Structures are given as structure tokens and as C-alpha cells.
Amino acid sequence: MVVPSLSPASADKVALRRQARERRRAFIEQLDPQDRDKLEVALAGQLAPLISRSRIIGGYCHLPSEVSPLPAMQLAADGGATLAFPAFADHQSVFRFLAGDPVEPGPWACFQPPLTSPEVFPDLVLVPLVAIDGKGTRLGQGKGHYDRVLARLRERGALLIGVGWQVQKLKEQIPADPWDVPLDGFASPDGVEMFR
Template structure:
């Protein structure tokens, strides 16, 4: 496995997002056959202690090059954890976490539970990201979907854990906006780092 080196990161979010996506793609493309599955299984082990404490876990269906939380979530179902996934009713709506398996494609081409599934408020949310810094500042895809939902989830007491490949954890600081909700920790196959 080759970890790509990176030059000094740019300060603006658009450039930083582009560079972080390139690093993530290069990392995934460098993995030997079967290595990705092994790393995602290790992520499930890393998340095990947090999942044991969770009654309702919110996750996501991964986009290409995103690490998959699905092995971890599948393991959680064996302990009786209720699983929930983001669901959008249309392109303009804010997503809600709905309990159940992701069975139908949503408006953003990600699978989601059926829209008549019950809305839930997870006590643990596995948050996808493009990059994260040591303060828990998350750089997402840029559409603001999670930005609009994380504060409400935090109000309901959710523990917010970003998940990704180790190359997505930056030494540099990501510029934070007033609406950014810092995550509580970051999990990769290499371990779980808690920020607060």
C-alpha cells in the first residue's frame, strides 16, 4: 500500500476539497486486491466499542472511494442495534435518518430506506467526509447536507464520529464556518481518535 505524499495544503475549501479527493482516490487506487475489504473489516473492529453502546446507529451508503461503514453496521445488527440511513424526499429537502435497510435509490443516487420508514434520532452517527482535521472540523462534499443536520443530531445527544481512510486526517487546520459542527472523533482502520 502506497500512501501518497502531499504538498502544503491550500487554505480555501474548494482547493482543499479537490486535493483531498485526489489523495483519497490515489489511496484507494493503490490498494492491492482484497486490501480494501480487509481495511473496512478493521474499521468495523475499531468501531466495535462505540457500536456496543449504541441503541440506534446512523450510517450511510458509501460513494466511490469512501470507506464503507456497512461491515460495522452489519455487525451492530447482531447486537440488536437499530440501523438508520439518511433519506431525502427530493433534491430540495433536508435529509432525515430513517430506520431500516437502504432499499431504494434516493434523489442523489444513494440508496436509502423507504420514505414511509420511521424517523429516528441516532445516538451514534457515522459521518462520511472528504477530510477532517485534529479539531474535528469536517470537510464534506460541499452540498451542505450534513451541515444542515448535524446540529439537530447533536441537540438530541448524538455522538458524531467521522469515518474515512487514514489519508483523510489532515495535520493542517481546515477553515471552519460559523455553521460547522465539529465532530467528536475520527475512525479509520488505524484506530479511533476522539477530539472531545
């Protein structure tokens, strides 16, 4: 899939992404570490019903301002689910979900399972985001990594749940490009909202 660098909708997304990152940063700065930990454990609790119905959970290694899915991933592991994380062979490759712990640095400075780990197809994918709207349109980091993977995962029956802080849920609509795959729901420490 080719994702053009700047369509009119993409230009609007640049401004929205900048505003959403600032809102997320301001929210994080006012949290002390213990409160943040409690919120991330609360996120795991909100996700528990979805996790309990899933056999393979796709997560991610979070960036400093992103909500951590790791307490939710631990909950899934404790229930016997297989955990998977995105893994890139190089900067040009499309990522694959590989089973196992993220113990090796990948080309994008995020940890990932070893490339020799088995590829799996999660039935629940916890999707990182910069922002999301009420229709499930996701605003990501802008490199198109998830855009290249989500449609294939949905075709295989995966439930796609965006995860973030409640401040990342926008009232305004995010302009959708043709390659955008709407998410099935959004989970924050405050609750889960399903869109479809």
C-alpha cells in the same frame, strides 16, 4: 439554515477538498479489493466499543472512494442495534435518518430506506467526509447536507464520528464556517481518535 455558496473560508475549502479527493483517490487506486475489504472490516473492529454502547446507529451508503461503514453497520445489527440511513424526499429537502435497509434509490443517486420507514434519532452517527482536521472540523462533499442535520442530532445527544481512510486526516486546519459542527471523533481502519 442557509449555507452561502462561497465565503473566503469556503474558497479555501474548495482547494482543500480537491487535494483531499486526489489523496483519497490515489490511496484507493493502490488497494486491491481484498485489502480494501480487510481495511473496512478493521474499521468495524475499531468502532466496536462505540457501537456496543449505542442503540441506534446512523450510517450511510458509501461512494466508490469512501470507506464503507457497512461492516460496522452489520456488527451493530448483529448486536441488536437499529440501523438508520439518510433519506431525502427530493433534491431540496433536508435528509432524515430513517430506520431500515437502504433499498430504494434516492434523489442523489444513493440508496436509502423507503420514505415510509420510521424516522429515528441515532445516538451514534457515522459521518462520511472528504477530510477532517485535528479539531474535528469536517470537510464534506460541499452541498451542506450534513451541515443542516448534525447540530440537531448533537442537541439530541448523538455522538458524531467521522469515518474515513487515515489519509483523510489532515495535519493542516480546515477553515471553519459558522455553520460547521465539529465532530466528536474520527475513525479509520487504523484507530479511533476522539476530539471531545
